[in-house]
Amino acid sequence: MNAPIELRADETFVLNVGPQHPATHGVLRVKMEMHGEYIVSAETVIGYIHRMHEKMGELKTYPQFLMNLSRMDYLGALGYSHAHVLVVEKASGIVVPERAEYIRAIMVELNRIASHLFWFGAFVMDLGGFSPLMYALQDREHILDMLEAVTGSRLTYCYFRFGGLYNDVDDDFIAAARRFIPRMRKSLKKYRRLVTDNVIFRKRLDGIAPLSKEICRKYGASSAVARGSGINFDVRKNEPYSVYPRFDFDIPVYPQGDSLARYMVRMDEIEQSLRIVEQGLDKLPGGPIMPEKKPKLIKPPPGDYYQAVETARGSFGVRLVSDGGKTPYRLKLRSPTYSNMHLFDEACRGMMIMDALAFMGSLDLVIPEIDR
């Protein structure tokens, strides 16, 4: 696959994919050196929507920064907020009520399903199939409606607070979530028949763009990219946080490493997330959603704290260095897509452009999250 290709300079041409291109799903630019339809080398150029979230984190107080996290990844925003509140709670020693923990898990998993659904539609659209996107968006719409009723927003949630939540869930939400689970399972069956078992779809993905374990480790890939290559790593299992150890769920792992494996991992993850939501609804305890005892002003003691969570796009970590002040000394955001994307440069060599862009779709890139 990656055999060295020796070409004269005048035999290749440079193709600028992006910053505005239908396949990059945002303002990512890929400079590809092409030999006909084959890619000789590629270079991803990022930074077109860099918004200095990390610097903002140093300048804003902790509660002020809450809303920034959800602007990073507009598809699976809750996971990012989760990491932030977890690390601040860890630093300040705030104890979160159990009900809040459960609701957080349910919300994050619902958000993960929504994110995967959008990815599913967009990915099939990358391959030229339009209709699944509309089906997926319809299912996603149910989730967004539920989340909107509770959190007040549809994409850029600011729902989690240090120590708990902004708003408690009501019976309507629980009933809607219970209705949603069987409906989503039915939809998944439909997607399997319509998309996964489609012969053209399979041919486009099966055996295409195989990623070895080594390259995933080298670039720090996580999420379905790593799990599609046989690396059994999921922060929810490996470094458990919140109430995840109390749920019974599996981590789908496929050893093939090709685009199909990444696709299958994500589709299986939707099913697993449904299981978590189901158990969460069953186990949901009563009680307050905010701790009774909470400092008025968040001022974590000096120290170095880190918390990783499994977001829809992989392992997202927040490193907080506090000097004891109102604002952090340093707030480092480890975004998963950044690592997942950079293996594209190395892995796509020698591929045809169609396969490479399908491969890029299978990485599930969300550009604002790379650029932060």
Place this chain on the structure above:
Amino acid sequence: MNPSTLASPGLFTVEGLVGVVFLTMAAITLIGGMIACNSDRLVRSLSGLVICFVGVAGLYFLLNSPFVSMMQILIYVGAITVTISFAIMLAAPEEKRKIGPPSLFSGPLGFIAAALIAGGFATLAVRTEWTVHEKINDGSMKVIGLQLLTDHSMVFELVSVVLLVAILGALVIARQGREQ
């Protein structure tokens, strides 16, 4: 048909209209050929060639041979120019302008050669006793097929040998390219 009617038919008679169509087709053929020869860009030359072929097809059609005319378009426009376009793509994606001045001889010698050929054809055209046949046959597939396989079977077979040689040659060249 005697020469006098050939010389001056009225424009709105059948002969006159046929003459207009003939002249149009001939002009299309000539213009296409000129574009093909004189253009700087390969793609434009190719387009000129297409125009030329379409003109020739029109002439065939006018000569009551729709089958040959359609084959002209199907094979020459549909297949041969497309093959040439492949050659262009393989050779020069960003074609350059003409390189260097033309050789000293190309101007005058080319002119002489062209004049000789044109003069020869013109003499032939004028000297020949043209007889207008009413209609030899209907120019259909059936007649042409029968002719090819009976009267002209030798030519037909020889042409297939030429094609075979061409395919073998292409295979040999392609193989060499692969081994490199």
Place this chain on the structure above:
Amino acid sequence: MRLTLLNVIVAVVIAIAFAAVNAAYLVWAERRGAARIQRRPGPNINGPFGLLQPPLDGIKLMAKQLTIPGGADRILFIIAPILAMFPAITSFVTIPFSDTIVAKNMNVGVLMIFAFASLGSMSLLIAGFSSRNKYSMMSSVRAVSQAVAYEIPMLITAITVVLITGSPDLMEIVRQQSPSILHWNIFPLLGNSHNILMPFAFLIFFVCTLAETNRAPFDLGEAESELVAGFHTEYGSMGFGLFFMGEYANIVIGSCMTTILFLGGWSCPFGLFPGVWWFILKLYLLIATFIWIRWTFPRTTIYGLLNLSWKILIPLSLANLLLTAGLIKVF
């Protein structure tokens, strides 16, 4: 003489108008069909069922400025969209919609259609090359290799039908299929050929039509997720409109040919009331299938596409041709 000439001109104009109206309204049909498949309403604001959408789109496109990119080959850039529309529309002249409704029947009708269809790939080539855009260039390379690959099995399959009929005349082809559904070339149990493989020939022909008209799942020339919009990336205004309409006109031509060659043209499956309505019915059923396929399947790859043609369709269609010839000789 003058009367016949007038007749021919009127008939030709009607055929061309039919093509243009079809091309415009198939866009509407496609959008409505896609919307039904995707559970959306589709265009429904302008006029009843959104029927005024195509003319309004046309007015909008015509009102726009035709921009020509710097460094493009201006003449070829303008010619290409015209060349996309012209052969597709001209082909309608020979299509027999019923035994009386035909603008100008030709005794080499099959050849004429294919000859003009082959002109279509030239327009993609010229558009791609003259745009001076790398995406357009790649797209035209793809489109041309695709056209070459799929013209061959398509022609061979058409020749099989011509062999069964014994004539390349479209009227004659339909006339021989007229008696009943069993005489149709797709189910050739009665009639000249007894080749049970003809349904496969029909499939081959249909797949080739999909590929020749650059329709999904073979729309590699305008694979929008890779090549932005392919050969018409740089086209706006009516240049784009002509490409768009040319594509739909080609679809109609392809469906007309499939109807005539395999589905018995204007003849009725039970031998009752043959007429143009049967032709129209079959035609639009095929077109609906085109739309259905487009909104269901993802796109193939370029190598998958070429392999399908060179390794499967061409050998199969050749084998079918030989078998048919043999069967005709035997019976």
